[in-house]
Amino acid sequence: MLDKTRDRVPAGRFDEALGPSNESTKSMRHIISLLVENESGALSRIANMFSARGYNIEALSVAPTDDDTVSRMTVVTSGTDEIIEQIIKQLNKLVDVIKLIDLTESTHIERELMLVKVNIRENEVTELMQLIDVFRGHVIDVTDNVYTAELTGDAEKLKAFLHNLEPFDLAEVVRSGPLGIARGDRALRI
Amino acid sequence: MNLSGGEILIQCLKEEGVDYVFGYPGGAVLHIYDAFFRQQHVRHVLVRHEQGATHAADGYARATGKPGVVLVTSGPGVTNAVTGIATAHMDSVPMVIISGQVPSAVIGSDAFQEVDATGITRPCVKHNILVKNVEDIAVAVKKAFFLATTGRPGPVLIDITKDATDPNIKIPFEYPDSIELRSYKPAEQGHTGQIRKAVEMLVNAKRPMIYSGGGVILGNAAEELTTLTRALGYPITNTLMGLGAYPATDKQFIGMLGMHGTYEANMAMHECDVLFAVGARFDDRVTGKLEDFCPFAKIIHIDIDPSSISKTVKVDIPIVGQVKPVLTEMLDVLKKIKRKPDAKALQSWWQQIQEWKKLDCLHYDRDSDIIKPQSVVETLYKVTKGDAFVTSDVGQHQMWAAQFYKFDKPYRWINSGGLGTMGFGLPAAMGAQLAHPDAPVACITGEASIQMCIQELSTCLQYRLPIKIINLNNRYMGMVRQWQEFFYEGRYAMSYMDALPDFVKLAESYGHVGIKVEQPGDVEKALTDAFKMKDRLVFLDFLTDPTENVYPMIASGKGHHEMHLAQEERELA
Numbered sequence: 001m002l003d004k005t006r007d008r009v010p011a012g013r014f015d016e017a018l019g020p021s022n023e024s025t026k027s028m029r030h031i032i033s034l035l036v037e038n039e040s041g042a043l044s045r046i047a048n049m050f051s052a053r054g055y056n057i058e059a060l061s062v063a064p065t066d067d068d069t070v071s072r073m074t075v076v077t078s079g080t081d082e083i084i085e086q087i088i089k090q091l092n093k094l095v096d097v098i099k100l101i102d103l104t105e106s107t108h109i110e111r112e113l114m115l116v117k118v119n120i121r122e123n124e125v126t127e128l129m130q131l132i133d134v135f136r137g138h139v140i141d142v143t144d145n146v147y148t149a150e151l152t153g154d155a156e157k158l159k160a161f162l163h164n165l166e167p168f169d170l171a172e173v174v175r176s177g178p179l180g181i182a183r184g185d186r187a188l189r190i
Numbered sequence: 191m192n193l194s195g196g197e198i199l200i201q202c203l204k205e206e207g208v209d210y211v212f213g214y215p216g217g218a219v220l221h222i223y224d225a226f227f228r229q230q231h232v233r234h235v236l237v238r239h240e241q242g243a244t245h246a247a248d249g250y251a252r253a254t255g256k257p258g259v260v261l262v263t264s265g266p267g268v269t270n271a272v273t274g275i276a277t278a279h280m281d282s283v284p285m286v287i288i289s290g291q292v293p294s295a296v297i298g299s300d301a302f303q304e305v306d307a308t309g310i311t312r313p314c315v316k317h318n319i320l321v322k323n324v325e326d327i328a329v330a331v332k333k334a335f336f337l338a339t340t341g342r343p344g345p346v347l348i349d350i351t352k353d354a355t356d357p358n359i360k361i362p363f364e365y366p367d368s369i370e371l372r373s374y375k376p377a378e379q380g381h382t383g384q385i386r387k388a389v390e391m392l393v394n395a396k397r398p399m400i401y402s403g404g405g406v407i408l409g410n411a412a413e414e415l416t417t418l419t420r421a422l423g424y425p426i427t428n429t430l431m432g433l434g435a436y437p438a439t440d441k442q443f444i445g446m447l448g449m450h451g452t453y454e455a456n457m458a459m460h461e462c463d464v465l466f467a468v469g470a471r472f473d474d475r476v477t478g479k480l481e482d483f484c485p486f487a488k489i490i491h492i493d494i495d496p497s498s499i500s501k502t503v504k505v506d507i508p509i510v511g512q513v514k515p516v517l518t519e520m521l522d523v524l525k526k527i528k529r530k531p532d533a534k535a536l537q538s539w540w541q542q543i544q545e546w547k548k549l550d551c552l553h554y555d556r557d558s559d560i561i562k563p564q565s566v567v568e569t570l571y572k573v574t575k576g577d578a579f580v581t582s583d584v585g586q587h588q589m590w591a592a593q594f595y596k597f598d599k600p601y602r603w604i605n606s607g608g609l610g611t612m613g614f615g616l617p618a619a620m621g622a623q624l625a626h627p628d629a630p631v632a633c634i635t636g637e638a639s640i641q642m643c644i645q646e647l648s649t650c651l652q653y654r655l656p657i658k659i660i661n662l663n664n665r666y667m668g669m670v671r672q673w674q675e676f677f678y679e680g681r682y683a684m685s686y687m688d689a690l691p692d693f694v695k696l697a698e699s700y701g702h703v704g705i706k707v708e709q710p711g712d713v714e715k716a717l718t719d720a721f722k723m724k725d726r727l728v729f730l731d732f733l734t735d736p737t738e739n740v741y742p743m744i745a746s747g748k749g750h751h752e753m754h755l756a757q758e759e760r761e762l763a
Contacts, residue, residue, distance in 0.1 A: 036373075037373055040320065041308055041312070041318070041320070044309070044312060045312060048312055048313055052313050082500070082504075085500070086497065086501060089496050089497035089499075090497050092496070092497075093495065093496075093497050095316070095317040095337060095371070095373060095374050096373060097373055098372055098373040099373075190372065
């Protein structure tokens, strides 16, 4: 089962097969991290830019930072190189946006929190606990017939975990949307 | 001295050098209007509909380069203003809109005349600010003017709750000298390396073409553009928004480009090997089919807004910066480098352009028994000696105005290019006339467009604005009719203007002069007489040929080399 989390095509290999000329016209997933003024309307302006110009938001998370005048926003979107370039320019144009980076431009770490609630029969408990263990998750709430677990990881890991939960009676799934941070000394600071 | 919110607002406007505010009162702005009543620094122009206020402020801004200022009440006041705000946004016009909001305590309760003004306007402003405290008014106004007038200009709305202007709450007033925004740093100078590369590419061109847009006018760089273009000796075309940035009577000017541009301008675009785009944004009405746009050209593009660069057309040398300093630096580089443009190649390029010109693509029947709309614009040009401020509405008349009035100076041609707002012309002319009280101001319009803001005739009387309205009355929504003729087999659905008013009587009932002109021979005299009446608004109702179409025309989705010409129609007839 663990294999499933590792058994994915490394980024870039699929493109190489198609040849380099297709790279700019191929739609790719991007994670854009933004520092924005912590003001009313900022979130709406950003969300509105995406919908008004027909761009896609796959996931979005917002929270304050160590500086309470600044919020950090993580947007997962997808598009060709031209579309991503235009999204970044349009985001930079918004007066509330202080700074942004496209995390997918360099090596980065991506983490998403997922809470899962499972209706469970007695004979399934061991199997479920093993599964949670293998994915480095934790059980955070237990009642007679309901187990709730938390799991952190990148999108592929969460997807693989959900896939493995298919035989179970899944009651609820909550995902935070990914957060991202660049590896090494690349940092998004004011 | 302590001031109330309303008084602070007026002091701020005074500090910003605002001489006119265009507005309409209502409940949420009554405290502000009371403060207006008790001062003499800022004049208020009472329009008859909030759309008129925004267009008038827009016309004022385009005729002066200064920001236009609007004051409207909450709810319907601000929703009526939205069309004008969106118009200014699409054409990057500096504008500050102050709207009243219900008291902060009742926001969100569906109070009387409550609307989420910042929410409704968010997609069509450069920025907007909700102010709920009197302490925040001065900074918000400073920020609004700073944002509206710097970088790529645009409208900024300040929504002020009624309690923030409470006359009983007074605080010390201090207007900030300047403002720093960590999230907003518009580009100024261009990148020197890019500028050098651009000049190299330009002088090495064999078939160069200069394409300049509204950014040159907004960036006050008409002089620099003219100097550089003359130094190079290259052909130049202007977009609809850029007319007047380069003198239209100059021999290097080959007309407007785009959907209704000249044959020579569009063909030169198609055949050029280096395209120099200055403050233009490659709008779809300009480019036509993108795959066929400038197929042989390397492209240089100067723009203040990075998101305009490579948005639809990929460019080879982008230069982000203000047009004025970038052009100045290009001129310096041009003087210093040894290479000069290839005179021989340029000569044969000009020969080719002269060949295209021979087609006389703006030809129309000058001997017609019916008034041709083009002849009215040409006569207007003659009578005003080419030096009037000309506003227009949207449709065929707008295109004829752009084609036949030769603008030699910037700020003279005022039209809604991006949004294409019918009803724009008359209120915009009010703004232009207030800005230039002694200058001739003409509004070229049609019988459909003029009726969209006709109520402003009343404002014109109140403020004695001697605008000359040139109504090209063909009894049709002409541009709609033209498309129906070309693309809908002549099924003229809803484009015939039935039940028209008697425009002469209408003008007279508003206290103005009305003149009906039915014969081609009367056009010049009517216009001359009208412009002699320097203190009266004159409504000239020209009954023009209802079948006339705008040529040349590139159908939507076609390339620059696929133009329809009036000649073809004549040959077929």
